[in-house]
Amino acid sequence: MAPLEHRRPFGSGLPVAAQIVRVPSMCCMSAAQEHEMLAAFNRYGFAILRCAERARSRQDLLSLRRRFGAPVPHPRADGDGIVPISPARPVAGFLGSSRVEHLLHTDGAFRDRPEALITLQCVRPAVRGGLSVLASSQAAYEYLTRHFPGRRDALAEPDALTITRTDQTSTQPLFRRRDGVCTLRFRMADGVSRVVPRADVRDQYAELCRFFAAPANRLSFKLAVGDVLIADNTAVVHGRTPIPAGMPRVMRRLNFDATGPACDRMAFGFPVRPVPP
Numbered sequence: 067m068a069p070l071e072h073r074r075p076f077g078s079g080l081p082v083a084a085q086i087v088r089v090p091s092m093c094c095m096s097a098a099q100e101h102e103m104l105a106a107f108n109r110y111g112f113a114i115l116r117c118a119e120r121a122r123s124r125q126d127l128l129s130l131r132r133r134f135g136a137p138v139p140h141p142r143a144d145g146d147g148i149v150p151i152s153p154a155r156p157v158a159g160f161l162g163s164s165r166v167e168h169l170l171h172t173d174g175a176f177r178d179r180p181e182a183l184i185t186l187q188c189v190r191p192a193v194r195g196g197l198s199v200l201a202s203s204q205a206a207y208e209y210l211t212r213h214f215p216g217r218r219d220a221l222a223e224p225d226a227l228t229i230t231r232t233d234q235t236s237t238q239p240l241f242r243r244r245d246g247v248c249t250l251r252f253r254m255a256d257g258v259s260r261v262v263p264r265a266d267v268r269d270q271y272a273e274l275c276r277f278f279a280a281p282a283n284r285l286s287f288k289l290a291v292g293d294v295l296i297a298d299n300t301a302v303v304h305g306r307t308p309i310p311a312g313m314p315r316v317m318r319r320l321n322f323d324a325t326g327p328a329c330d331r332m333a334f335g336f337p338v339r340p341v342p343p
Contacts, residue, residue: 067330068108070247070337073301075205076110082287085112091119092294093129100133100328103296108333112200112297120292124148127187127294127320135325138174138181149319151186153309159232161258162306162319168256170201170278170305173321175253176234182324182334184299188289192315197286197307203250204301204336206277207241213273220267227271229253230260240274249300249335254278278303289317301336 087103089095092115095103106113117126128146131137137147142157144150157163174180186198211218220226221240228237242249254275255261263271277283286307289295297304299321309315324334 068104068333070333070335072105072108073204073333073336074110075202075208075336076285077202077205077283078281078285080110080285082114082285085110086114086116086293088116089118091117091122091129092126093132094119104328104331107296107298111202111204111301111336112295114289115294115296116290117292117294123187123189123292124318127185127318130185130294130320130322131326133326133328134183134185134322135329136323138321138323140319140321147320151317151319153313153315159258161256165309165311165313166257167308168306169254170199170284170303171253171256172251172299172303174299175229175238175251175259176231176236178236180251181299181321183322183329183332184295184297184304185320185322186289186295186297186304187318187320188291188293188295189316189318190314191288191291192309192313194310194313195307196309196313196315197288198295199305199307200285200297201278201283201303202301202336203252203303204248205283206274207248207250207336208339209277210270210274214270217270220264221270221274223264226264226267228262230262231258240271243338246338247335248338250303251300252303298332298334300334 085106153165161168226239
């Protein structure tokens with residue numbers, strides 16, 4: 067894993083264009099383009115690949131296995147590990163396939179070891195609505211450190227939060243810290259998931275949810291056809307704005323275990339730094 071010295075928090079003012087890397091295709095990236103992608107990813111925890119060639123976009127997405135490792139299983143994934151996401155094919159219990167707002171979260175929140183790397187490929191963007199939304203876990207952590215001085219360790223305790231969705235339940239810390247590196251595993255109560263914070267951290271969890279709901283802390287943008295969002299699932303939360311009735315939107319999700327050769331040069335999580343008052 068690459069060092070976190072360049073990892074920075076972000077908010078709504080981050081220019082999305084600075085995180086876009088133009089490539090002919092993902093399977094044909096030059097060394098210079100891959101370096102640009104990794105630099106963008108290591109800076110804020112995400113990058114967007116803007117692919118010129120879109121005729122074989124599915125195969126191109128699968129080519130990321132050479133760089134990022136094995137796809138992570140998902141209940142709705144096909145044989146290649148790809149999860150189709152479209153409001154035209156809603157699945158009970160999975161908000162990503164609905165039209166309602168998908169609140170900010172990290173993927174794999176019900177697993178003991180969530181995937182480190184997520185990718186989302188745009189096949190057909192919605193003309194209205196359906197914006198991708200990202201927020202910085204580092205910014206949230208630093209905010210909580212200032213807002214609750216001396217209490218941040220409570221959210222890192224193993225029974226800080228219990229999340230339940232249908233037959234899946236997980237009791238877990240929100241933040242994990244090890245050797246100066248912090249990661250976040252997060253879910254909001256969204257109508258599908260039931261979230262119960264431990265009594266003594268309810269105020270901190272509620273403040274964390276308010277932080278992620280504030281427009282100043284959220285980066286919203288529309289992916290173009292062929293764009294692929296690549297994000298650090300341990301340092302960036304993601305979601306989507308509502309999709310109007312009758313509006314098509316088609317995406318492909320493919321998450322990775324981050325064991326591929328490119329991941330040795332990728333930073334995961336965020337640094338724990340002293341936060342000024």
